[in-house]
Amino acid sequence: MKRIVTYIIICFFAFTRIHGQDRVIRSLRASLFIQKDSIGYTDVLNQLGMQYHLSNTDSCFWYGVEAREVATRIGYRKGIAGALNNLSIFYMLKGNIRQAIEYGYRSLLLYREIGDDENICQLLMNLSIYHAYDNKIPEANNFLYQALDIGKKLPRDSVYSLVLINYAIRFEYDSTKEDSVKWALEGSKAIITKYPGSREKYYIRAFEADEWMRSGDGAKAVKRINELADSALREGLIVVAIDLLEHIDAYNRLGYPADAVPAREKAFELGRRAGYTDLMLPTVISLYRHYVKTGNEQARLYYGNALRELVERRLALKERNHLNHLEYFLTEQELEELQLRNKIQETSLARATLRKKTRTQIIGFLTGMLLLLGGFTIFRYRAYKNLRKQEELLTNINNSIFEKNEQLRVHDDFKNKLIAILARDFRQPLNNIVRVSGLFRNENADRQFMEQVINQAEASSRKTLLVFDNILRWIKSQLSGFVYNPAPCDLHQLYEDALPDTGREGITMKIPEGLMVAGDQEMIRFINRSLLYCAGIRPVHISAMKEEEQVKAVLSYEDSSCTEETAAKLFEYRQGDDMSITLVICKDFMDKMGGHIWAEKEGDTLRLIYALPSFH
Known part of the structure; x- marks a missing residue:
């Protein structure tokens, strides 16, 4: 199994669980018969296709086709998008990358139309994997970066954790992105803590083992991988265990003297037990070649028979033409083209017929109405113009009168207040001044009394100055040119x-x-x-x-x-x-x-x- 399988497993299981897969499939198949509407029926078909995609690829294809037909008939766009996603996964597993990308694009466009950000993020991640498998690295990286940008904004960040792990796997051996890989792993670890049952924890810990391997502690790395695989098996995560065991084989290819044969054997047995033997062909070939070299006749026969069964099964499917998937794809393309042409022709004929049928009626009706409407329109237009002029003139006059009334009212209030102040508040200071003047003319006035009156006049004058100052400030604020700027x-x-x-x-x-x-x-x-x-x-x-x-x-x-x-x-x-x-x-x-x-x-x-x- 190539390391690209790691991408596929992480990606395709974004919204599924491995626990008790057979039980889940039985439950979903039973629920098909109790669905009350076509939308629920389509959703269950898509879920079954997703569950079957690693245990029985033909079933995955069949359920995807059925879901697409039902969803297309009822116009359920989300159901169509899910079916296209299943078909995209199926063609990827069959090695047909072009068709996988084609269906993936279609599904992505539908999810974008309905605004389903989680599935948009998942499909961008899938398309990144497809292009990487097809050696289109710039396109693959572009899709991965788009998935990262959307994933960090999702309210349910478990999808974002999967994107981060895919990023770390993509650039694990790129020395220029060591810091980015560490950042992605740390981000995924932080998210995983929110989801205790998440399987991503195994891939995170496997990365730690890879680090030990690169730093020279291969024995510790192999021990960690075996422990993780055993723990995954205890939780029923068979696919995860198989992928973890692949790390030991990778260590062997990197030069560490690890015995990868037991790991391969264990992975094959797990795959056979779970029904994933179609994906185990490279593993079976490597085991068969190993035992041919070592001379272990019993093991050679065992894996030779397993290899023969796999090859015969593939040949039998091909000879029987069990499901001609390529023919389905090409037929689908031809059907869509025919439907489009037919729709265009029907539209053209309908338009031509409608034009021919209504042209005479329209011409006759318009001719009769033209003269009548012409005179009426001229009369109404003149009346409308006169009325508009009168309304505008009346509105302008009313606005002008209202503005002038407001200005007069404000000015009148201000003048009334100012006159009242001058008439009432300045009388006493002027009286005090008159009294002082009279005392100065009276030569017999008492000096102490004069000093008292002068002090009163001084105090009154100070108050008068304060009042004058206050009035000046007030007048300034009342002037029309005053603008208040806080x-x-x-x-x-x-x-x-x-x-x-x-x-x-x-x-x-x-x-x-x-x-x-x-x-x-x-x-x-x-x-x-x-x-x-x-x-x-x-x-x-x-x-x-x-x-x-x-x-x-x-x-x-x-x-x-x-x-x-x-x-x-x-x-x-x-x-x-x-x-x-x-x-x-x-x-x-x-x-x-x-x-x-x-x-x-x-x-x-x-x-x-x-x-x-x-x-x-």
């Missing part, structure tokens, strides 16, 4: 910048460094400064945390004068409140940044809270 803002640094010049006495801050929000730095800095100013000189606690997709900042302090009702309306304009316009501007800035700001009262504690989107 940027990453370090919340901790912005609160540090907002602290008063007197320092952070009485202020505790618990904000993680590097906590970023998406917003405008100037707007956030203004809001932080305004909230700190609102708190006054009281002890203040500042904290911030990330909640899902946003960052929440909380500034809390004791304020017994504020009620829950006042807190709920804290960011609405209130006449006579110096901080009202500032807080309204804070709310407007927060709306522009896509955030929210509000106040909560819990006991004597007032919490000023805002939330902004987190910057990722």
Whole structure:
């Protein structure tokens, strides 16, 4: 048996089990009679063909043909693909590589149409083996690399393990791919651990024995191979045991003085017992020649009779023309060509008849309808054009009116707010200035009283400047040319910048460094400064945390004068409140940044809270 058989065994058993093969075949044959539909019947036929492919190749061919006929009749593409796969395997076992590749290609195309990635990977691996057997190494490697690329993406990676083992076998003796072979073996080992009953473990351990052989420890390698073969037999893996014993024969050909005769004899007996004698012809020939040289007459007669039986069986099959597989293939090709020609001729005749039958009717009908439809079409077209123009004109007018109304409403709201601020919040500072001017004109005014009034005027003027600054920022954000562009803002640094010049006495801050929000730095800095100013000189606690997709900042302090009702309306304009316009501007800035700001009262504690989107 050539080493190429190793490829075939690993490949064709990707989705089958050897355990109790006769029992499985009996069970499948019995299930044929209880299938409720043709799809299930086709699937069982394909499974039987796969089971028979090494024990009875003619049965494999027969079941493949039957499955293909049923699947073709019912239009079951997956069943056709499975039958073609069985036929491809059969022709490979018969040594007809061209037909094996032909059926393999057809099966691959069908599996690609239905998107069956596992079978696509298996067939790419099969085609790689076929081309390697036909000495087309570049094509074989191309198919193998495609199988590797698909196999690593499969959810059931046991198929990928088989591809990796085939890769290792293909390049086992290529010194330029030693690292790749090791990688493939390690990958297969990792996958095998998920499937304790997998037979791939035997091939992995056989690779280890090959390594021992190459490193000079041949006795250890032979011992390992015999142990693996015995273990495979105990599990009922006869084909695996036969293939493992082939390693000893390979060691002998490489120059190691191993006695390969017992391994050959054992492999032949296993093959005879399992019904695989058709594959054992090279083994029988080598044993017969060995015993002819050694003069062991009894063994020579035994293997000579076995050789004669194999040859007579092949000749008898050929003479009886038991199954003329080549004739089946050629007949199939001719039938497909005839069917295609017949279909083309029928289509041409049908088209010609249809054209001849309908041409007169169509011409008469079109002639009658042409004049009627011509006038109607012209009338409808003119009406449609006029209607479209009117609709477009009306739509443009409505859009223009709506846009202008929106602009007027926004501008009107802004002007109303600005006028209310100027009328209400600047009255007291101007009154203080008038009072100071009157005191300067009164020479008898008390000096201490004048200093008090001047201090009040100074404080009022400072508040007025702050209000002016706030209004200027607000006006800038209300202008039509203003464009808000969110940027990453370090919340901790912005609160540090907002602290008063007197320092952070009485202020505790618990904000993680590097906590970023998406917003405008100037707007956030203004809001932080305004909230700190609102708190006054009281002890203040500042904290911030990330909640899902946003960052929440909380500034809390004791304020017994504020009620829950006042807190709920804290960011609405209130006449006579110096901080009202500032807080309204804070709310407007927060709306522009896509955030929210509000106040909560819990006991004597007032919490000023805002939330902004987190910057990722």
